[in-house]
Amino acid sequence: MVHLWQHHFGKPSRGGYHNREWAEKMHSVGLAPSSTGEPGGKKTWQRVTHYIAQGGPFRTVFAKLEKEGFDALYVELWDDAKKQAARRKKAASKTCYTCPSCGLNAWAKPNVRLMCAECVLDLEPPPPDEDADDKEEPEGDMAIGQEIDGLAVA
Structure with missing residues (x-):
């Protein structure tokens, strides 16, 4: 959704690059950008994913939805960041x-x-x-x- 927001209202960088504007918007919605999917990763770069920030708006809204019976379908494509990093390095x-x-x-x-x-x-x-x-x-x-x-x- 943040990619779509940036496409319509922001200034996207070249294809695939996640810039500072994107990272700041991610933080504003409660998602922490990270190249590793964990705290401490790069916030801007070619390959950036995210994790849900503690106490952020995303976590708060999702908790309310969950109480109302909302069930999110979530599939983890990588079982850990090390395998993902190894694949990038090999490629x-x-x-x-x-x-x-x-x-x-x-x-x-x-x-x-x-x-x-x-x-x-x-x-x-x-x-x-x-x-x-x-x-x-x-x-x-x-x-x-x-x-x-x-x-x-x-």
Whole structure:
């Protein structure tokens, strides 16, 4: 419903991205956005789900409906967040490598060596437990094959 609200009354981001406006509206109706489906997950990103906030409007209204005999049909598609994260990681076809000095991001297939020409440092892959798609691919960063000051990014 929040997606529909944003489509008609807000400013949706590119397809599939959950922006701050969406996250704020989710909070206002009592649903807490989270990339993990639990407290502590990212509130905005490509893949964001939610959990029902304690004491929020959604929980309050649902409790009233339940007292009146309303029965919600709810099906959990994932039995736990770890399986969902493992599936996302397996499906990732590219990895974000980051310069430890200047923060430059470059996207490439997993297990490659990239170097920041500006800092002359190897770009670092994400930690093993971090999802490959946890970083947005920003505009303006280096791409494979791009040439900067006579140095090709490989």
